[in-house]
Amino acid sequence: MEKNIIYVKNLSKSFDVSSKEPGLKGTIKHFFKRKTTSLKVIKNISFEIKEGEIVGFLGANGAGKTTILKMLCGLIYPTEGSISVSGYLPYRRKENFLKNITLIMGQKQQLLWDLPPIESFYLNASIYDLDKLEAKKRINKLSEMLEIDDDLFKPVRKLSLGQRMKSELLAALIHKPNILFLDEPTLGLDINAQRNLRNFLQKYNKETNATICLTSHYMKDITSLCKRVICVHNGSISYDGKLDLLLKKLSPVKEILIICRSESDAIKLEKSGFMVKNKRKNEITLKVENKSITSSLKAILNNFDIEDLYINEPPIDEIIGKILIKKDCSI
Secondary structure (H helix, E strand, O other): OOOEEEEEEEEEEEEEEEEOOOHHHHHHHHHHOOEEEEEEEEEEEEEEEEOOOEEEEEOOOOOOHHHHHHHHOOOOOOOEEEEEEOOEOHHHOOHHHHOOEEEEEOOOOOOOOOOOHHHHHHHHHHHOOOOHHHHHHHHHHHHHHHOOHHHOOOOHHHOOHHHHHHHHHHHHHOOOOOEEEEEOOOOOOOHHHHHHHHHHHHHHHHHHOOEEEEEOOOHHHHHHHOOEEEEEEOOEEEEEEEHHHHHHHHOOEEEEEEEEOOHHHHHHHHOOOOEEEEEEOOEEEEEEEHHHHHHHHHHHHHHOOEEEEEEEOOOHHHHHHHHHHOOOOOO
16 A cells, blocks of 8 residues: 655745835935835645645745645755655755755756756766666666667756756756656757657656656646646645646536438437537537446437537647636635
8 A cells, every 4th residue: 555755734934025215315214224024925834745746836936836845855944834754854855855856947947058958967976876787777777768879978068958858857856756747847958859858757656656746837737747736826725636636627528519410300400308518510519528438429419310429628738728727726
């Protein structure tokens, strides 16, 4: 049975924020008598994550996703509540804890700009006390999985964004962490690079049983990798559960395009009591609730002369977009 590796209970985080009036007078006043207010960005959240699980954090910009990840990896000290990652208190930054985790941020880089990635890899290996032979084995395996063997010896500044991101990932995984915190890892990458990175993460998770906590605004990252999502709205958790249940809740109706053999059949179908979105000659589009999709299709096929039909799923981006503005996504 899978055990929980991350525990978060009643976790909150506040920051002191100062404000300044415009102009020279405001600057002088701000210098001598600064006014600060406490801003609570994370509000009493609780969740648990199992070992080997891939969990996506969803929310609008400023919702608090990155702040949560930074507290989980110990970069930020929590204001209230308790937090445990792999049995450690993250903010204490114990050596064994740091050897178990990695943090990758799509907008940050750790590779040395003018040196080839291989130099940074061996530097990271030394930091984590890996001998050269073991480091070489891990670099060879990861570079093969990421398909960047030919890019290891070129200066980082000569690499494309996709190649650099793969190299960043390799550098962050050389110590074989069992918990990955990924903040927008595919930011700015083209479609092929995004797909390759997702495939690698799926493979890495399967081979190592690593736990992955992921934030992304590319919905394909979430739908391809995560069975479970945690929705964050204004610092609070509005939903924590299976992604497919959330999608069904936010999109309870499917559209069915039906092509009848004749226009008269389409007219009969239009008058049969189904919710009609539009009709054009012998083509008719119906709106059917997910829970009655099977019985509705059976009735249509048994009672009408149908040439073809298509079930249209609403675009995932459109559905997830509702999460970013919807305060309550609870089921």
